Amino acid sequence: MILSILFLSSILASSGLAQQPGRVEEQKDPLIESLQRLRAAYQGSGMAQNGGKRGIKTTAPGFRVQVYSGADRSQAYAEQARFKRIFPNIETYISYEEPNYRVKVGDFTSRSEAQELMNALKKNFTSVFLFSETINVEY
Numbered sequence: 833m834i835l836s837i838l839f840l841s842s843i844l845a846s847s848g849l850a851q852q853p854g855r856v857e858e859q860k861d862p863l864i865e866s867l868q869r870l871r872a873a874y875q876g877s878g879m880a881q882n883g884g885k886r887g888i889k890t891t892a893p894g895f896r897v898q899v900y901s902g903a904d905r906s907q908a909y910a911e912q913a914r915f916k917r918i919f920p921n922i923e924t925y926i927s928y929e930e931p932n933y934r935v936k937v938g939d940f941t942s943r944s945e946a947q948e949l950m951n952a953l954k955k956n957f958t959s960v961f962l963f964s965e966t967i968n969v970e971y
Contacts, residue, residue: 887971894967895946896925899957900935908933911957918956922949923968939967 870888900911905928912924912935925936940946946962953960 889968889970891966892941892969893964894969895940895943896936896938896963896965896967897940897946897950897953898934898936898959898961898963899953901932901959901961903931903933905933908935911935915957936963936965939969941967941969 899915900908902908908926912926915922915924915935915937919937922938927934927936938946938949940949943962943964950960950962
């Protein structure tokens with residue numbers, strides 16, 4: 833019996849499974865560390881790991897409000913500038929699909945937020961429409 837206990841403990845010691853008092857060895861997969869950094873950045877608390885930025889920028893399904901549609905390029909840029917004077921903190925986007933330029937504004941994740949802006953814009957802009965499309969978001 834004692835011989836089998838000694839034999840078993842020598843096998844454990846040689847395989848590295850025996851405990852050594854006062855010593856802890858951590859083995860961590862590098863992928864886990866990178867996932868932890870991404871999670872921290874996603875939750876907004878990982879500013880140091882994310883290069884000092886506020887979060888991760890990505891895209892998601894959402895809504896934008898169109899404030900101009902027409903063939904006149906200079907008018908599209910004028911409408912964009914006019915919108916930015918009224919709402920400087922809302923992003924604007926100009927796109928061109930022959931023959932029209934379109935100016936769309938906002939990155940709304942909910943339809944009700946976009947609808948609220950659209951209702952406010954009807955006083956100042958003539959071709960106001962709500963579109964569901966891919967938007968830019970920051971976590």
